Amino acid sequence: MRNRNIFVVGLDELNRQRLAHLRGAEHYRFHGVIEPEEVNDTEIFPIEDMLASAETQLKAFGEPIDAIVGYMDFPVSTMLPLLCERLGTPSTSLESLLKCEHKYWSRLVQKEVIGDYIPRFTAFDPFDSDALQRIGEAGLYMPFFVKPIKSSGSRLGFRIESPEDFAYAVERLCEGIGTISEPFNYVLEHANLPKNVRSVDGGHCMAEEIIGGWQCTVEGYVFQGDVVPYGIVDSIRYPQVLSFFYYRYPSRLPPAIQTKMQDLTRQIMAHIGYDNAAFNVEYFWDEVQDRIWLLEINTRVAQSHCDLFEKVDGVSHQQVTVDLALGQLPDMPHRQGEFKVAGKFFYRVFFSDATVSQVPSAEAIETLQQTFPGTVITLQVEAGMRLSSLSEQDSYSYALAYVWMGADDDIALEDNYARLAEQLHFAFEDIIS
Structure with a gap:
């Protein structure tokens, strides 16, 4: 059997070492495509140029290309369906990915099937001088949270308690949103979008009802239509602030809450039509009200969790990403790692x-x-x-x-x-x- 050629967008040395530990890695050859500094530790994302450069490199490879994968958020996660389509390798559809990554479209789709588990929300244009009034007209009142339609991590996310908070947030959003909106709009141009979504492009923002509680992430994948959640990671914040202190695996949530989150995950991912790719869904459990909230869906494994799965389960959950990109059922172990x-x-x-x-x-x-x-x-x-x-x-x-x-x-x-x-x-x- 020949070795399989797997191209990794933004491959760096740390992740090359992790990938070498995967099951079956002795039969894989990992290659980098697009330098890591182009997609990490930068706020400049010329997606059109990066795609063209990557396509040229891949087509000149001279051997079979078995898979193209990534392990990072924007722009990598958003680029992959376009790149995979051009090279003929497995990936979920661009539209199903955008139903997760376009925050407004994602909420609309979530509302169709799990409306009781999402906050009230509305989209707004940060350059609109009447934006705060329009948010109120949509039935959303302070306090609320604002973030870009396409955000990356916690960047440009703000809790709004007063008109002064909103003015400060809008100023920051107007200054910084272009670095993401322009490349994201390039991706949107390649998708078949509903009219009510197309009018809300990457230059828009979301305002959402404040939700909170015990935060966690359900890691999962879809293989040939079967949605499989396989691990839950807790997200612990510093006291009294929004900043993360640490991620903990496995979760200490009550078993019944974990089961309900897994059920919700199966329901929404099947409804979206996401397939043959990894994902994770972030949730809150409001312990006082005993209520679960879906925060957001990400179309990748969480890179921050790779080492956690390796320590507890035996390999990085990049195993899931690679196996799916090769068109095969993920061979992910459970509780076979060095630590509990x-x-x-x-x-x-x-x-x-x-x-x-x-x-x-x-x-x-x-x-x-x-x-x-x-x-x-x-x-x-x-x-x-x-x-x-x-x-x-x-x-x-x-x-x-x-x-x-x-x-x-x-x-x-x-x-x-x-x-x-x-x-x-x-x-x-x-x-x-």
Whole structure:
């Protein structure tokens, strides 16, 4: 049997190592297409040029191309159906993907089948001086949350408590939305959209009723029409703010709540018509009202969760992505990893801005990784960097480092991270608090 050629959009060294551990990887040859710096740590996304360059590279390969995959959010997830269609490799349809990624269209589709599990919502144009009035006319009143129609992570998301909050959010949205709206609109031009969706392009935003509670992510896939949720990851926030503290796997939600979320996931993904691809769905469980809310659907595995699945289940859930792209049923193990629980921690500072004057040395990082076996630490900043130059940050903090850890129980996991965090030494100048 010949080796299978699998092209990975934005392939970097960390993920090359993860992919090498997948089941069947001895029969796979992984190749990069589109450099990682073009799709990561940047806010400039010339999708048309990237697609043309990738298509040229792939067609000149000279051997069979068995699969094209990605593990990142916008623009990679949105580009894949277009690229796969051009090269004739398996992928879900562009329209089914956009029913997840176009936040307004996604809510309309969700409302058709699980309307009791989504917040009230409306779309608005941030450049419309009467936007706040129109949101009220749609029956949505403060407090509410606003975000772009196509967002990436928590970027440009704001909680609105007052007209002043809205004015500040709209100013920021108008300044930054073009970096996503222009490339996203290019993708929309290639899709068959309903009239009421086509009029709400990437330059628009969503306003939604505030929802909250215990946040989690259901990871799943669809293979030949069969929707399969296979793991739930908890998302723990810092107290009193929207910034994430860490992701924890497996979930500690009550079993009945996990089962209901899995049922909702099967229902909505089947209704969308999403097929032969991985996804994840983010939910809240409001413990006080015992109510489940669907937050959003993402058309990929969560890259942040790859190491968690490897630690607990035995391999990264990129196994699912690769198997599906090869047209085969995912061979994902369960609870065969080295640890019983795992977490990805976000080491953050809550400044408006600052200049980084010191970061932990490579030797210090290596010592910590040896002290806490199984730990992986990746710095997101370097000395001399202005925090505001970091991409893909939320609106309230900056993540200086990511820390993946495993442990035998939840208490040991948090204790180990607390000990490690005390030994991560950063320093700053020109701090704006």
